[in-house]
Amino acid sequence: MSEKRCTIAVLVENKPGVLARVSSLFRRRGFNIESLAVGTTEKEDISRMTIVVRGDDRTLEQVMKQLNKLIEVIKVSDLSENSVERELALIKVHATPAKRSEIIEIANIFRARIVDVARDSFIIEITGDEEKINAFVDLMRQFGIKEMARTGKISMARGAKTVG
DSSP: OOOEEEEEEEEEEOOTTHHHHHHHHHHHTTOOEEEEEEEEOSSTTEEEEEEEEEEOHHHHHHHHHHHHHSTTEEEEEEOSSSEEEEEEEEEEEEOOTTTHHHHHHHHHHTTOEEEEEOSSEEEEEEEEOHHHHHHHHHHHGGGOEEEEEEOOOEEEESTTOOOO
């Protein structure tokens, strides 16, 4: 079986220790979590984890079954197909006076926003799919990336289908 990339949404009780138990399950199975984003949902007592992991179909199915067995887990959904996916990145880039207009132009093309201006740097906020963020990061490397923070993927099923 071939390995594939899978996006899993997990609704969990918003309690201390739940993230540790979920990540521990992946560790015990020898999976590397490629991306993990966690936040509260429209219901304050429920959090949503979006987890990106690689594995073959059988192994991924087993992980989803194991997740469902955790007491604090409310629902597990595979969002690998037919979903909207986004990521947020903040990128601090070296911005000399001679290069500022070029950086601004590239940011505008990517619909990124400059959220902080300092004497020798910009902090740029960009949202989009992983490919868009990677392409933007590649272009910013020529100016010198001083620091970068990425959220990891968040995902939601298209149309009427919901995770909760």
